[in-house]
Amino acid sequence: MNVSTWEWAATLIGLLALLSLDLMIIGRRPHEPSMKEATGWVVFYVALACAFGAWIFYNHGSQYGQEFFAGWVTEYSLSVDNLFVFVIIMSRFAVPRIYQQKVLLIGIVLALIMRGAFIAAGAALVSRFVWVFYIFGVFLIYTAYTLTKHGESDESDFKENALIRWSRRVLPISKEYDEAKMTVVQNGKRLFTPMLIVMIAIGTTDLIFALDSIPAIFGLTKEPFLVFTANVFALMGLRQLYFLLGGLLNRLVYLSLGLAAVLGFIGVKLIMEALAGNNVPFINGGQPLSAVPHISIGVSLGVIIGILAIATVASLVKSSREAKNNHEEKSPTPVG
Template sequence: MPFQIATFAILGAILLFDLLYVVKRPHEPSMKEAGLWVSFYVALALIFAGLMFWQAGPDYGQEFLAGWVTEYSLSVDNLFVFIIIMARFSVPRKYQQEVLMFGIIIALILRGVFILLGATLIAQFSWVFYIFGAFLLWTAWKQATDSGEDEESESGMITKLTKKLPVSEHFDGNKLRTTVNGKRVFTPMVMVFITIGMTDLLFAVDSIPAIFGLTQSAFIVFTANIFALMGLRQLYFLLGGLMDRLVYLKHGLSVILAFIGVKLIFHALHENELPFINGGQHVEWIPEISTPLSLGVIIGTIVVATVASLLSPAAKQAKIDAELARDIETSRHPDEVERVEEK
């Protein structure tokens, strides 16, 4: 218990510092700054994994590593959606850090709620693993066959929910409210926050069953989620145009989700208590998929998906398109080029 209390106290202090840093100094971080912060958070997660091996044993240490890698991979998938949201609402680069920090805080709150619900259900009903497993298999299939229609439907839903809100056409810094022609109205930043919040809700629904397929410890589930979300803001700026080149990442994630879904169903059969399956008896011949095997499959899938993406013709074309778009943008703002050269 002291270890858990100390962990949450330290992580809470780091998150609070990160939040205050963003609020007091809104800016677009450089590649060097973003890289240093991402390295710091990754190193912090690995140090914590080492402490888990030392304090709780290799089983819990491996469960944390597998959970953290899985949640980190799914969080990278979040970045694709964040990029789309930022582009859709034309959020100024200077204020994108605040939007991302808001999204991370909302994600932590929502995932905390889902973790408590999931842990309670698992403790009371072992058959919930059947539901989690089936849901992950469906999510994997949906992710692999996604054509972008979900984003359009989500956009339409947000429009319906906010159509009666008086919203200005332009941002007013990072303010949520502004005055236009003597009337108080919301800025587009409110729309961005609503969209980010709904996106976080959808990702929480997907990610929590996935990590419960790797560990049943609520403490490990929550800390793995915290470490996965920490540094996500800096990772957004570090990856930048590279996101468009990870064309097979979503397919790799669908493989991971499907694998964990099968693992959950195997576990449910092994612990079976439903009377209409095997007469309510445990299905002993079903193998339990070990944590080391899960960790190997997860890391291997991510590596293969990343390498295949970066070597694919689609990724090369995406890189060319990004460079062309950057050249066009630079040509439209020659004064900015002059200011950079003067510096």
């Protein structure tokens, strides 16, 4: 895939413009978005991603277009799963709803920076060492296994890491928030607000999420431009999606299992590709295994969409049945 300098430049300028727009909206009027506002922004970002994918199809061919959509759908689904943890963090630290937008936006910026670094490192490794796919594949299969043990998300899914505990112990932290400020002066002494701890929690969580998502998308495309743009479009609009989904997140009870199946599938695909191009001396004498079947990107896209669709429908069916059963149990028994 030949990506010109102007394509990279236009993509980066467009990204900076969208981030600047978000910063202007939040800076001028911190608020909790209405359902109408959140829906409008989510539809806008999804339409923008689809338009970008169509442009890839037209300018670079169907192969790369399918790779973009497969990567975007996978990363978007992982981002939705990440929202579970964001909800828990916001609840754990009692972040006021009107300031949660700023926390999410900064979290998205941090995620973009971290993923940009991981993408650059991953692209360099993938271009030079085929055996990296073995590591990525095993890692994704292990991640899939851990997700099957995950169960439904609750408060126990988030545990304060060493950096958060160290920050609480060493830094002077005020007891109350002061709008969305990081520091505040009390009795002539400058203190950090709890917002700093929230940002540390979001940032370290983003780091963990990046470790999962980058190997996954490299299993679908090896093009750095597609890896980067799929991640960007998956993250843009995540702030509004957080407010749009709201309680619906709790109804997606099988999302983790669906993502486990997707990551497991990509992990197996990566290992198969590594075997097909093998040069590791202790595997088949350092020779490629020509008999290993190739899974096309079209098949991969269909499998990913199918798994996620089944997981979503099954989740909504189960949660609806549980809600109906709970309602019937609470309803008074008629006296005959």
